[in-house]
Amino acid sequence: MNRAKNAPLSPKLIPNLGLKSRNTFGLEVSAERAFEITQPDQIPALMDEIARNQWAWRVLGGGSNVILPPVLSGATLLMNITGQEVTQEDVSDTYLLVGAGVNWHELVQWTLTHNLPGLENLALIPGTVGATPIQNIGAYGVEVAQYIESVTAFDTQSNTFATLSNKDCQFAYRDSHFKQNPNQYIVTEVLFKFPKAWQARVHYADLAKYFADQSNTDQDPSPQEIFDAVCQIRTQKLPDPKVIGNAGSFFQNPIVSAEQYNTLIEKFPNIVSYPDTAGKRKLAAGWLIDQCGFKGKRLAEAGVYEKQALVIVNHGEASASDILNLARQIQEAVQKQYGVTLDIEPNIL
Structure with missing residues (x-):
């Protein structure tokens, strides 16, 4: 993982930080105490401090799936753990470890340029990688759970890091073990598994219609073509958070x-x-x-x-x-x- 070199074990404290740019609704929000998390090792000591001071706390990634009040009291952990690297490859699969603070859409683009197809149906979903297993994001006939091998997270109940397998995550429609147990886990890394035997998934109505209108052949579209189609469809149907x-x-x-x-x-x-x-x-x-x-x-x-x-x-x-x-x-x-x-x-x- 390309984590920040020589990152301090004590995360940077930013008092009274405005978060309008860090939530896609563009709400005027102020965090009483914001802590920038750039590596997992910063979390245990910070959680001890939070417990000692009895602060309320929450984790904020890209702010794409939250509704925030005007003031966030206590501690707000800004999840900025970045980097991705292939950790293992065998005959059938490639494994990619990704930091929780990586931008999701940028990761989808990265996987395609590095010949790791599979996530193309999930293009243009706003937010960060760490939020994807919590919500089990899905679109156009694909859920991220299909590609998650395991999730590493800090367990605030046992005060240790834990690695949860795909089965442990208890994925369901827009649901997971993490969502059912709020504030227990702080996701730090996600390990993705990409089968080398890729299959186009274009059965979802919007995609099926798009390729029926576009294609002059019986060949399945490529991963890049599916990515481009999803981006075009989403752009036509959904507003850009940067605009509204x-x-x-x-x-x-x-x-x-x-x-x-x-x-x-x-x-x-x-x-x-x-x-x-x-x-x-x-x-x-x-x-x-x-x-x-x-x-x-x-x-x-x-x-x-x-x-x-x-x-x-x-x-x-x-x-x-x-x-x-x-x-x-x-x-x-x-x-x-x-x-x-x-x-x-x-x-x-």
């Missing part, structure tokens, strides 16, 4: 039983859904929200994106309260009309 603040998909696609789905489709024949596990059906949250009339709607400085109802945006000076009030209205409307509960995807701090 947002956290991407704000609600999870709800999963319902076959019985509930059959009841819904009788009443709403055009409802958009996808197959899930046996006896389950995944509903398109964006469609539900759009049908309730929220696309383009604005509440104070928060609004629903005009091109994609699944995205809540900051029109300039929105607060966490503005965003959550709008989200609550959406949840109540969808529940009333469809009897379906929408779960918020970003973490609320």
Whole structure:
């Protein structure tokens, strides 16, 4: 790993740090005590100090999946562990160890230039590598769990570093052992496993349509072509956080039983859904929200994106309260009309 050379064991303390540029909603936020983490060895002593002072604490990576209050009291750990290196290679697989502070989209680009395909469907997802196993990010028919071999993290309960296997991580749809046990683990490194027998995954509706329209041959698209397609599709559908603040998909696609789905489709024949596990059906949250009339709607400085109802945006000076009030209205409307509960995807701090 290309970690910072001679990085101090005591992380740099930055008092009253403004975090507007470190959360993709662009919220005005101040961290009472921010600590820059550039190597894993800095964490144990810092956590001892946090415990002694009884500070509240949290870890902040790219700030792409959080809703932050105006003031973060206590300690905020800025995850800046960088670097990636191939640690092992055999006949069937290549293993890549990546620091938790590495930008996710830049990593996807790096893997393609180094002939390690697999993550191309997950291009342009904002955030850092350390957040990916927590949320088990997914897009266009691929979840990151399919490529994670193990995760190294500091366990704040045992005060030791632990390596969790893919099975230990208990990955599920937008879920993991880390998400189910908040504030227990501080992810420092992720080990990815890339099979050399690569297969194109273009069955997801948007990708299938894109290549059906573009292709003049029966050959599967290359990893780079899939990457380019995903970037184009996402850019057309989702707003750039650098232009207008947002956290991407704000609600999870709800999963319902076959019985509930059959009841819904009788009443709403055009409802958009996808197959899930046996006896389950995944509903398109964006469609539900759009049908309730929220696309383009604005509440104070928060609004629903005009091109994609699944995205809540900051029109300039929105607060966490503005965003959550709008989200609550959406949840109540969808529940009333469809009897379906929408779960918020970003973490609320």
